[in-house]
Amino acid sequence: MSKTYRDLMLDMDGTFLDFEAAENNAFYTAMEKFGYTATEEDYQIYKKINQGYWEAHERGEISREALIIARFTSYFEQKGIDQDGAEFEEVYQELLGQGHELIKDAWEVLEYLKSKYRLFVVTNGVESTQRNRLHLSGIEKFMDDIFISGCIGVQKPQKEFFDYCFAHMENADPEHTIVIGDSLTSDIQGGMNAGIDTCWFNPKGKARPQTGAGSLAGREGFTDLEIGSLKELKDIL
Ligand SMILES: [Mg+2]
Numbered sequence: 001m002s003k004t005y006r007d008l009m010l011d012m013d014g015t016f017l018d019f020e021a022a023e024n025n026a027f028y029t030a031m032e033k034f035g036y037t038a039t040e041e042d043y044q045i046y047k048k049i050n051q052g053y054w055e056a057h058e059r060g061e062i063s064r065e066a067l068i069i070a071r072f073t074s075y076f077e078q079k080g081i082d083q084d085g086a087e088f089e090e091v092y093q094e095l096l097g098q099g100h101e102l103i104k105d106a107w108e109v110l111e112y113l114k115s116k117y118r119l120f121v122v123t124n125g126v127e128s129t130q131r132n133r134l135h136l137s138g139i140e141k142f143m144d145d146i147f148i149s150g151c152i153g154v155q156k157p158q159k160e161f162f163d164y165c166f167a168h169m170e171n172a173d174p175e176h177t178i179v180i181g182d183s184l185t186s187d188i189q190g191g192m193n194a195g196i197d198t199c200w201f202n203p204k205g206k207a208r209p210q211t212g213a214g215s216l217a218g219r220e221g222f223t224d225l226e227i228g229s230l231k232e233l234k235d236i237l
Contacts, residue, residue, distance in 0.1 A: 005197070005237065006173060008113060009165065010143075011156075011181025012123040015201050016106045016230070017133060022099020023047075030092040034083065046075045058157070058185050064150070068093070068126075097129040100137035103203075109230040110142045113237065121146040122165060122179065124155045124186060145169065156183075157190030166194075178225070180233070184209065199225035199233075 013019035027046060031038040053067040053074075062070070072092070073085030113119060121143050123130050127150040134140040147165045149155035154164070162179075166172040178197040181187025191198035205228060225236060 003176075003197075005117060005176050005178050007118045007120060007169065007177040008237070009120050009122045009162075009177060009179040009191075009196075011179070011183065011187045011201075012121055012130065012134070013125070014103075014182040015180065015187075016103055016110065016139060017099075017137060018101040018103050019099070021101040022096055022133070025099055026092050026095035029095050030088060033091055034088060036081070036083075042079070045078065046071070049074050049078070055185075064124075064126075064155070093126060093129060097126075097132040098136065100133045102137055102139070103230060105230045106139065109233050110139055112234050114142045116237070118144045118169075120144055120165065120169065121148070122156060122161070122181075122187075122190075123147070124149040127151040156181075156186040157188075157193050159190075159193040162190060162194030162196070197225070199227060199236075201227055201230070203228055 010016060024043065027043055028038055031042075050071045053062060053071045056062045057064060057067050069086045069089050071085075072083075072088045076083040076085060076088070110119070119142055121130075121134065123146075125148060127148045130148045130150070131140075131146065134143070134146065140146070145168065147161075147168070149161060152161060152164045154160040156162075166174060166177075174194065174196050178199055179187055179191040179194075180199040180201060181190075182201040182203070184200065188198045188200050208226070227233060227236070
């Protein structure tokens with residue numbers, strides 16, 4: 001079935017850590033701290049703005065530092081509220097750094113994978129936030145090393161991100177490395193850019209795109225694994 005791997009590169013948010021739950025909690029708690037009452041509709045407005053900025057970031061149009069503030073500046077502008085976006089972002093980021101809910105079966109699956117492979121975190125985000133969440137969730141103990149874009153200075157899907165990881169992994173062997181993640185644009189495209197195998201975690205059963213990341217076009221020898229639940233990793237790896 002699949003070829004033999006030695007090293008697994010693991011995305012965290014949306015793959016092993018439940019980032020949606022962390023974002024949700026941080027948003028409402030930060031709103032409360034600033035004295036606002038946020039509704040589900042407000043959260044949906046913010047989510048749309050936030051997603052738009054991250055997509056622009058992945059296209060290289062805005063820096064991460066700028067977007068994390070701009071998303072709140074835009075939100076409050078849209079709501080007609082006179083609130084400093086940077087100030088809000090600071091509180092939000094701290095709350096986000098405490099969110100550490102796990103995706104279903106994450107612990108059990110990591111325990112299993114750890115017994116067979118070297119495990120490396122490959123995550124986009126703020127270094128202190130990501131480290132704190134890995135620590136609070138307890139899953140840092142499974143990891144051989146942790147690679148965070150905010151620390152490296154480049155992010156997935158850039159090839160340079162993966163180059164950095166391989167340069168810092170003892171006896172790195174891209175031939176026997178696979179990246180596992182939920183994002184076609186950062187994890188799967190990143191793996192393609194780095195020339196390594198990829199496994200798409202697709203819990204919501206999204207349709208596979210016909211072109212671009214995740215499609216089979218132009219990928220000779222591409223071991224294109226796809227899973228709908230983390231538990232499936234125990235069968236295929
Ligand atoms: Mg992810």
